[in-house]
Amino acid sequence: MISQISGLDARFALAKTIAKEAGAVALGYFNTRDTLVVETKRDAQDVVSIADREVENLIRARVANIHAEDGFLGEEYGLVEGQSGYTWIVDPIDGTSPFVNGMPNWCVSIAVLQNGEPVIGVIFSPCHDELYAAAKGQGAILNGKLLSLDPSRTIRNAVTGIGANNYVSPAAVGKIVESLLEAGGNFVRNGSGALMLAYVAAGRLVGYYEPCMHAWDCLAGYCLVHEAGGWCHPFPTAGERLTRGAPVLAAGPGAREDLAKIAGL
Known part of the structure; x- marks a missing residue:
């Protein structure tokens, strides 16, 4: 149990660090997006740029350097199986269409599965400097503030x-x-x-x-x-x-x- 907890905590700390680093790289591309070459995937609304690929490569390299035995699934380069029971699930830039069109509604998304269960979730929104982070049994935080949902909010009084x-x-x-x-x-x-x-x-x-x-x-x-x-x-x-x-x-x-x-x- 001790090794499982330390393994989770180590990966949680790494995920938060990587999300901020990857977000800074992505933000640099966002601020110079007029120079990006944008490609389409399934149709003209499904786009990708060099920013997506470079950010995913950065995250893959950081994870492999410390947890080479972990699996990794990224949107741009697919799945690499691991042996540790942990698998990183990454979207380097979720919201590529807003990203390439100059809107701030995009983020870096990093999850970690342990034996198929999402036990870590980190989402960084660089344009808003907001880091959402959660690990199993440890609660969810936004820039250090604990998040707790209000049961009085419904579809009729909220969005x-x-x-x-x-x-x-x-x-x-x-x-x-x-x-x-x-x-x-x-x-x-x-x-x-x-x-x-x-x-x-x-x-x-x-x-x-x-x-x-x-x-x-x-x-x-x-x-x-x-x-x-x-x-x-x-x-x-x-x-x-x-x-x-x-x-x-x-x-x-x-x-x-x-x-x-x-x-x-």
Whole structure:
């Protein structure tokens, strides 16, 4: 048990350090984004730049230097299996579209799984200088302040985040919006699912729903929400399912029932 705790604590400290370092590099690219060469992936809305790749390479190198036995899954370069039971799950820049268009709604997202469970979640928003951090059993913090969700906040007196991408039909997205509004709620979408999950943990949003996300987009946020006292719909992490998309729903205690009904989960 002692070695497991020290292993978790060591990785938690490293994740926070790396997130700040990676965020500084990403912010440098953001401030000179007019020089970036932007490429598309699945369609014209799914973009990537050299910044994404350089930041992921930095994080991979820092982890490998200290925990070479750990697994690593990054959005840009895929999965490397490990032997330690720990796997790092990283989105170097979540919200690349806002990033390349000059909007501050992007972040560095780092999760660590232990035997498939998200036990560390660190999300750094460089433009706002906000570091969200959580580890299993240690609570969630924002710039050192402990986060605790208010059960009196519901979809009717607070705001829900929603996400959409080209894995989901426009009709399905429209139905989500319609159902939320009919239930008396309201919504925002800022272009970064990871950052909106951090906002759920911070109580800025009462919940977040996206019909299809990947592990690198959501698992850091899942750890944050759990440690702040919220609930998340289980995300599959076993075997090949870790690299595939799945529905993501996170909610504060006062919104769980309503949002689960709206999402059909």
